[in-house]
Amino acid sequence: MLSKQQKLRWGILGCGRIANDFVMGLHLVAAARVVACASRSLEAAQAFGRMHDIPTCYESYEALCCDPNVDVIYVGTLHTLHYPHTLLALRHNKHVLVEKPMSMNQREAEEMIALAREKNLFLMEAMWTRFFPAVRQVRALLRDGVLGAVHAVKADMGFAFPANADRIWKRSLGGGGLLDIGIYPLAFVSMVFEGEEPENVHTVGATSADEGVDTYAVVTLQYSKNRFGTIQYSCLADFVEEVVIVGEKGTLRINAPAHVADRITLSLHGQPSQEMHFPHPAPAPSKSSFNFGGSVGFMYEGEAVTQCILNNERECSEYALSESLLLSRVMDSARKSLGVVYEADQPRSSL
Ligand SMILES: NC(=O)C1=CN([C@@H]2O[C@H](COP(=O)(O)OP(=O)(O)OC[C@H]3O[C@@H](n4cnc5c(N)ncnc54)[C@H](OP(=O)(O)O)[C@@H]3O)[C@@H](O)[C@H]2O)C=CC1
Numbered sequence: 300m301l302s303k304q305q306k307l308r309w310g311i312l313g314c315g316r317i318a319n320d321f322v323m324g325l326h327l328v329a330a331a332r333v334v335a336c337a338s339r340s341l342e343a344a345q346a347f348g349r350m351h352d353i354p355t356c357y358e359s360y361e362a363l364c365c366d367p368n369v370d371v372i373y374v375g376t377l378h379t380l381h382y383p384h385t386l387l388a389l390r391h392n393k394h395v396l397v398e399k400p401m402s403m404n405q406r407e408a409e410e411m412i413a414l415a416r417e418k419n420l421f422l423m424e425a426m427w428t429r430f431f432p433a434v435r436q437v438r439a440l441l442r443d444g445v446l447g448a449v450h451a452v453k454a455d456m457g458f459a460f461p462a463n464a465d466r467i468w469k470r471s472l473g474g475g476g477l478l479d480i481g482i483y484p485l486a487f488v489s490m491v492f493e494g495e496e497p498e499n500v501h502t503v504g505a506t507s508a509d510e511g512v513d514t515y516a517v518v519t520l521q522y523s524k525n526r527f528g529t530i531q532y533s534c535l536a537d538f539v540e541e542v543v544i545v546g547e548k549g550t551l552r553i554n555a556p557a558h559v560a561d562r563i564t565l566s567l568h569g570q571p572s573q574e575m576h577f578p579h580p581a582p583a584p585s586k587s588s589f590n591f592g593g594s595v596g597f598m599y600e601g602e603a604v605t606q607c608i609l610n611n612e613r614e615c616s617e618y619a620l621s622e623s624l625l626l627s628r629v630m631d632s633a634r635k636s637l638g639v640v641y642e643a644d645q646p647r648s649s650l
Pocket residue numbers: 313314315316317318337338339340343375376377378380398399400427466478479591
């Protein structure tokens with residue numbers, strides 16, 4: 300059992316672009332230490348290790364998972380690999396934080412969660428937006444009932460991804476907008492409705508002519524008592540990226556860019572709007588630089604997961620596994636409407 304006095308020892312599985320940013324965020328977490336990293340090539344792992352002062356570098360993911368000095372593994376590989384790499388780490392008795400989307404579909408998510416529970420290990424999908432102070436403040440305001448009953452939530456995300464962004468455009472890599480970016484507005488809607496199961500999910504959208512991955516969609520979720528969530532995403536155009544929560548007493552906005560929010564705006568009927576600011580912290584000194592905007596905010600997720608594991612919790616109450624499962628179910632349903640099918644959706648023998 301881990302003690303609260305010791306630092307949590309992180310291992311990084313996959314030394315790609317997001318792993319770089321996550322490690323830089325983790326450097327701001329006092330109770331965390333990155334002790335090892337692994338790549339498919341030793342040279343790549345060593346280059347990553349040098350860049351981030353990581354003492355042990357492995358040329359295989361399995362070797363990292365066998366390291367007795369590692370407590371928790373961050374899975375930062377491609378969508379299609381989250382399932383096998385999470386199972387690999389759990390089977391070696393490591394706690395796991397796995398990048399979003401947790402899996403390609405609900406069936407994979409169920410298996411991952413079942414194994415984590417069987418092994419009594421921590422598991423969380425890296426929905427890092429949930430841990431930003433601005434977003435925590437939104438939850439607190441909603442809990443306090445500032446808006447009264449919520450009628451509707453609207454959220455969007457869109458990027459004009461370049462033609463060479465293979466993991467977005469290639470179906471074999473789990474491409475398409477829903478799993479990569481649509482999941483963020485979906486998680487905001489689910490946050491506001493506190494993980495409630497929608498009664499209906501309606502999806503319209505478009506797919507790419509060559510690979511058949513989803514390029515654009517609007518998904519409307521109908522909740523009990525005629526409450527609605529609507530998300531819109533695009534891989535073809537830059538969207539504003541705002542979350543608008545409409546209640547009986549007014550509107551609460553997570554201002555753009557919502558997935559790395561530093562500002563929210565409360566507009567109550569008959570009152571002047573009130574802006575609340577949550578500036579991002581300064582990054583720790585590093586030889587590297589961030590690949591994605593707002594990535595210093597990984598420190599919030601890193602801190603939350605580190606504390607959960609040091610407190611011997613097996614999931615995080617701010618982003619429970621039941622919610623990941625719900626999102627995977629909604630995304631399966633949306634993909635079915637769009638006609639997007641992955642290899643992982645085919646019947647297969649278990650890994
Ligand atoms: N939270 C956020 O803001 C963001 C999250 N992400 C998520 O992070 C994950 C990774 O995205 P990103 O870092 O941009 O991806 P990269 O293209 O940088 O790839 C990630 C890593 O996957 C590993 N990998 C393992 N097997 C293969 C394979 N067969 N082909 C290619 N790569 C392989 C590689 O690690 P190695 O070579 O070291 O073995 C690679 O560096 C995705 O799930 C994405 O959704 C991405 C961007 C932002």
